[in-house]
Amino acid sequence: MLPCCERVKNVPRNKYLPSHNRGIPVPNQPTTIGGHLRKRRLELRIHQSEAAARLGVSTVTMSRWECDKVYPTWAQQGAITAYLGHDPFKDPSRGGPQGNESDAVALFSTTTSLSLGQKIRKRRLELKQSRENCAKALGVSRKTLWGWETGRHEPIGHLQRRVEEFLVLDQSHQ
Numbered sequence: 316m317l318p319c320c321e322r323v324k325n326v327p328r329n330k331y332l333p334s335h336n337r338g339i340p341v342p343n344q345p346t347t348i349g350g351h352l353r354k355r356r357l358e359l360r361i362h363q364s365e366a367a368a369r370l371g372v373s374t375v376t377m378s379r380w381e382c383d384k385v386y387p388t389w390a391q392q393g394a395i396t397a398y399l400g401h402d403p404f405k406d407p408s409r410g411g412p413q414g415n416e417s418d419a420v421a422l423f424s425t426t427t428s429l430s431l432g433q434k435i436r437k438r439r440l441e442l443k444q445s446r447e448n449c450a451k452a453l454g455v456s457r458k459t460l461w462g463w464e465t466g467r468h469e470p471i472g473h474l475q476r477r478v479e480e481f482l483v484l485d486q487s488h489q
Contacts, residue, residue: 349383351403370394434482436464453477
């Protein structure tokens with residue numbers, strides 16, 4: 316018969332990292348921004364919440380970055396570079412900095428003709444305007460502009476002329 320033991324030791328959890336990595340391997344030679352962030356966080360032996368606080372983002376955002384579900388925006392790249400101690404955005408093996416857009420939207424090939432929605436989006440991005448600011452300039456709602464950019468709707472009547480003027484400005488500056 317074993318003796319009964321009623322000793323209980325409480326240890327603050329904030330001093331220890333989780334014993335498992337939720338099945339996501341930590342790369343020795345990271346090739347993605349998420350891999351770099353995850354490796355650095357584990358090297359520092361800190362939790363995602365602390366890393367997120369250091370970068371000024373939410374824990375959810377940090378998690379999405381580490382899993383490569385979302386790519387950091389341009390405004391956040393300076394803080395990430397400082398946190399990592401090097402600039403992973405300029406790694407020649409990865410190519411140049413990217414955006415959050417899908418490959419189908421982010422890459423505008425000059426060899427293929429663009430749809431009207433793609434032309435509108437391309438012009439808006441060239442002007443570095445948010446969808447909301449561009450929609451105000453065109454006199455429509457953000458949702459309407461989104462519908463045009465995604466090809467769900469086409470501008471009609473006087474809105475068609477506004478869009479054409481918006482796109483013609485693109486050609487006059489080249």
